[in-house]
Amino acid sequence: MQHEIIPDATLVSRYIKGEEYALEILIKRHKQKIYSFIYSKVYDRDVTEDIFQDTFIKVIRTLKRGAYNEEGKFLPWVMRISHNLVIDYFRKNSRMPKFDNSGEFSIFSVLSDSSLNAEKKIIKEQVENDVKRLVEELPEDQKEVLLMRIYEDMSFKEISDKTGVSINTALGRMRYALINLRKIIDKHNIVLTN
Secondary structure, three states, X not given: OOOOOOXXXXXXXXXHOOOOHHHHHHHHHHHHXXXXXXXXXXXXXXXXXXXXXXXXXXXHHHHHHOOOOOOOOHHXXXXXXXXXXXXXXXXXXXXXXXXXXXXXXXXXXXXXXHHOOHHHHHHHHHOHHHHHHHHHOOOHHHHHHHHHHHOOOOOHHHHXXXXXXXXXXXXXXXXXXXXXXXXXXXXXOOOOOO
């Protein structure tokens, strides 16, 4: 049987007109991408499931209210909703320790939990006490991006403008910085405790 691919925008308008099945198709079509995106930020299946459900509750409410006007850009819109819910989750469950056990000031307390995101969370979890020394071991270009992103809270667009490299290059350097941090941690057999 020939299945035509119905564009997202058509499905959205069909759903708004009361054809409930249209939303099911949209959810099935994009579930994997949205679910993976949320999981990559929270690293917890239950939390991911909750945020995924909340995302679509919000999507349904917005569509039912007739407040959707994303000009056919359904997936980016849904991703933005899920991203905001991830940020809300971190705000509500602030995992940022202000002091470590020795009572010393933790450098991570300078990171505002409102902008806590995957990179900060990974670094917070992986590094904590030895962070400065570890970061020093990174190649210069990776260290630069990581410091701008974490300590100056710059967006990848701002980093790209400041360093003169493309956004993709900046993203790549950030990713390699995190991979290399893990390697450095393994190399030193550092046991990172929360």
